[in-house]
Amino acid sequence: MNYRIAVLPGDGIGAEVVPQALRVLDAVAAKAGITFEYTYALIGGAAIDATGHPLPPETLELCRNSDAVLLGAIGGPKWDTLPSHLRPEVAALLPLRKELGLYANIRPCHLFPALADASTLKREVLEGVDMVVIRELTGGLYFGEKKRETLEDGSERAVDTLVYSTPEVERIVRLACETAKNRRGQVCSVDKANVLESSRLWRETALKVAEAYPEITMSHMYVDNAAMQLVRNPRQFDVLVTENMFGDILTDQASMLSGSLGMLASASIGGEVALYEPAHGSAPDIAGQNKANPLATILSVAMMLEYSFKRVEEARAIEAAVDRVLNQGYRTGDIMEAGKTLVNTVEMTDCVINAL
Amino acid sequence: MNYRIAVLPGDGIGAEVVPQALRVLDAVAAKAGITFEYTYALIGGAAIDATGHPLPPETLELCRNSDAVLLGAIGGPKWDTLPSHLRPEVAALLPLRKELGLYANIRPCHLFPALADASTLKREVLEGVDMVVIRELTGGLYFGEKKRETLEDGSERAVDTLVYSTPEVERIVRLACETAKNRRGQVCSVDKANVLESSRLWRETALKVAEAYPEITMSHMYVDNAAMQLVRNPRQFDVLVTENMFGDILTDQASMLSGSLGMLASASIGGEVALYEPAHGSAPDIAGQNKANPLATILSVAMMLEYSFKRVEEARAIEAAVDRVLNQGYRTGDIMEAGKTLVNTVEMTDCVINAL
Ligand SMILES: CC(C)[C@H](C(=O)O)[C@@H](O)C(=O)O
Numbered sequence: 202m203n204y205r206i207a208v209l210p211g212d213g214i215g216a217e218v219v220p221q222a223l224r225v226l227d228a229v230a231a232k233a234g235i236t237f238e239y240t241y242a243l244i245g246g247a248a249i250d251a252t253g254h255p256l257p258p259e260t261l262e263l264c265r266n267s268d269a270v271l272l273g274a275i276g277g278p279k280w281d282t283l284p285s286h287l288r289p290e291v292a293a294l295l296p297l298r299k300e301l302g303l304y305a306n307i308r309p310c311h312l313f314p315a316l317a318d319a320s321t322l323k324r325e326v327l328e329g330v331d332m333v334v335i336r337e338l339t340g341g342l343y344f345g346e347k348k349r350e351t352l353e354d355g356s357e358r359a360v361d362t363l364v365y366s367t368p369e370v371e372r373i374v375r376l377a378c379e380t381a382k383n384r385r386g387q388v389c390s391v392d393k394a395n396v397l398e399s400s401r402l403w404r405e406t407a408l409k410v411a412e413a414y415p416e417i418t419m420s421h422m423y424v425d426n427a428a429m430q431l432v433r434n435p436r437q438f439d440v441l442v443t444e445n446m447f448g449d450i451l452t453d454q455a456s457m458l459s460g461s462l463g464m465l466a467s468a469s470i471g472g473e474v475a476l477y478e479p480a481h482g483s484a485p486d487i488a489g490q491n492k493a494n495p496l497a498t499i500l501s502v503a504m505m506l507e508y509s510f511k512r513v514e515e516a517r518a519i520e521a522a523v524d525r526v527l528n529q530g531y532r533t534g535d536i537m538e539a540g541k542t543l544v545n546t547v548e549m550t551d552c553v554i555n556a557l
Numbered sequence: 558m559n560y561r562i563a564v565l566p567g568d569g570i571g572a573e574v575v576p577q578a579l580r581v582l583d584a585v586a587a588k589a590g591i592t593f594e595y596t597y598a599l600i601g602g603a604a605i606d607a608t609g610h611p612l613p614p615e616t617l618e619l620c621r622n623s624d625a626v627l628l629g630a631i632g633g634p635k636w637d638t639l640p641s642h643l644r645p646e647v648a649a650l651l652p653l654r655k656e657l658g659l660y661a662n663i664r665p666c667h668l669f670p671a672l673a674d675a676s677t678l679k680r681e682v683l684e685g686v687d688m689v690v691i692r693e694l695t696g697g698l699y700f701g702e703k704k705r706e707t708l709e710d711g712s713e714r715a716v717d718t719l720v721y722s723t724p725e726v727e728r729i730v731r732l733a734c735e736t737a738k739n740r741r742g743q744v745c746s747v748d749k750a751n752v753l754e755s756s757r758l759w760r761e762t763a764l765k766v767a768e769a770y771p772e773i774t775m776s777h778m779y780v781d782n783a784a785m786q787l788v789r790n791p792r793q794f795d796v797l798v799t800e801n802m803f804g805d806i807l808t809d810q811a812s813m814l815s816g817s818l819g820m821l822a823s824a825s826i827g828g829e830v831a832l833y834e835p836a837h838g839s840a841p842d843i844a845g846q847n848k849a850n851p852l853a854t855i856l857s858v859a860m861m862l863e864y865s866f867k868r869v870e871e872a873r874a875i876e877a878a879v880d881r882v883l884n885q886g887y888r889t890g891d892i893m894e895a896g897k898t899l900v901n902t903v904e905m906t907d908c909v910i911n912a913l
């Protein structure tokens with residue numbers, strides 16, 4: 202088998218962790234009799250500098266013609282003062298999601314036992330945490346109509362619109378149910394149905410979708426309570442599904458359960474081709490220093506193997522290798538603790554490849 | 558001095574904790590030479606049962622003619638199946654906020670040292686946490702236009718509208734700056750300016766307001782990052798200010814920093830008369846059993862003394878009494894730990910009154 206991967210390193214540490222993750226992918230490929238063909242393309246600030254736009258048409262075209270996309274990270278202070286239609290995060294990420302039809306962002310979130318002490322939450326709260334957060338990614342406030350108007354008295358008025366339709370909710374809730382089938386069978390749908398009309402539609406639709414899944418237990422939680430429960434008792438969650446903006450907030454919050462954002466992989470799926478990326482940002486402060494934690498990106502290629510290429514065994518092998526390396530005490534700076542061995546980006550990757 | 562207080566116990570444990578908080582208020586009043594005149598009124602499920610509506614006009618009228626309002630808690634399973642325009646939380650709370658012009662919800666959030674171990678966060682993360690979260694309370698998605706339409710193919714489409722105008726943002730950010738003046742001088746304004754037009758207006762306006770406060774350091778944070786930072790390093794915040802929906806989520810999340818929702822007081826201000834209420838709900842599971850934690854409501858009357866009656870000394874005395882009682886080891890069920898003394902609602906109040 203030969204797969205074509207679009208490789209978009211992006212900015213900051215993205216350019217460092219992506220090549221490392223590809224080394225891991227190659228190590229797995231050799232054993233599994235797969236070959237990968239990598240085509241690099243520009244995105245984000247790097248693309249602005251080279252072409253004037255953070256998402257050049259060639260990049261989008263390449264993604265469309267690939268079997269999977271690996272993205273590093275986007276943005277940095279250099280481009281922070283650009284007008285919003287050129288800002289690398291927004292003007293690249295949002296159209297990329299929309300154009301590729303990536304309506305679902307999937308973030309598995311579990312504790313690596315070796316990192317239990319790296320989190321700010323108590324070990325006994327984290328032990329056993331194993332959830333998947335599924336965020337709707339192409340609807341809601343992100344893509345609704347926006348406007349700004351000047352009122353008679355000279356003050357301004359800004360409007361954003363939160364829109365959801367039945368089919369948009371159906372497909373994402375169905376995905377949550379399918380995901381839960383292979384897990385503990387529990388879906389918690391998060392909304393604000395006591396206040397928002399879109400949340401009432403969300404809840405009604407979720408209830409209807411659930412009828413087709415008698416083996417799934419579906420619960421419904423208000424978003425304010427969910428934000429609290431993620432700190433109070435995160436173990437209660439198996440699959441959590443929610444709309445775009447709530448998902449943006451809750452996934453970042455949930456990332457703290459893994460001890461570090463440097464450990465979190467994500468997949469954005471729904472269209473012909475899926476996109477994989479670490480949950481962390483471009484970390485300009487440590488960029489170019491071979492210090493970044495490559496594990497989130499390595500775990501993202503594991504997700505790619507599982508979701509895009511149905512190579513579950515190889516995906517599990519990478520995850521097990523990461524676990525082993527952590528148990529052996531290797532740590533990049535972001536997850537460093539007294540008594541552990543500090544390694545750099547390349548060394549950490551070497552460790553994972555050796556453990557494979 | 559004689560003050561008229563509208564007392565709205567509401568549902569569940571609201572009816573138990575409110576009278577206890579009034580006992581504390583009376584204890585303070587006697588010493589300070591103030592008298593309070595309490596007038597009870599119906600709200601929430603109790604009001605639905607008696608009058609058919611969760612916010613009877615007499616209740617609103619009473620609030621308008623009082624010097625302050627003390628609210629218990631609203632809602633319960635009995636009324637959960639009502640259509641949303643009658644649901645006690647929404648159909649009472651939201652119009653009450655709007656009608657009384659309560660545009661700012663203020664929740665102080667600090668660690669009671671005696672409760673450090675009751676939280677799921679590590680003691681060293683919580684130590685020194687002392688912040689005030691200020692939530693805009695009468696704008697945004699809560700009060701924007703909502704609609705639902707059926708599309709040609711029979712599916713539905715729901716819309717909520719997020720609206721903010723310059724003066725709405727100005728007044729709340731100004732309040733945050735004024736609050737920070739008496740504290741550590743730091744305001745963190747939370748928005749999603751990379752995606753939302755309303756957040757861009759929010760940020761521009763906040764920057765302008767800040768110009769009038771050279772002594773304040775204002776920072777800006779995206780809401781996803783804020784949700785993460787509240788878990789990662791909550792000590793960094795002094796005054797946090799944000800829009801209605803983000804505030805709903807972040808205040809509940811921040812409540813976990815105090816160890817228990819049973820400890821959190823809140824004030825909603827902005828109009829002629831302010832409203833004080835515990836941050837917790839009606840807790841139907843323990844209602845009527847003299848088990849509820851009255852401290853959040855007791856701390857709410859402390860806020861009333863400070864904000865509505867400028868009796869800062871008396872407010873501090875109540876807070877100090879609560880601290881003392883916790884240090885003495887008295888605990889209601891929600892904050893109970895091994896080795897402490899379990900007390901009921903009335904006993905806990907007795908302890909506070911003795912400590913005063
Ligand atoms: C950069 C920003 C537009 C983006 C989002 O809000 O979706 C980011 O926070 C994310 O979660 O991928």
Ligand SMILES: CC(C)[C@H](C(=O)O)[C@@H](O)C(=O)O
Nearest residue numbers: 395396425646647650651805
């Ligand atoms: C009950 C609900 C409408 C309310 C809100 O969302 O404002 C509550 O969660 C709160 O925070 O007071």
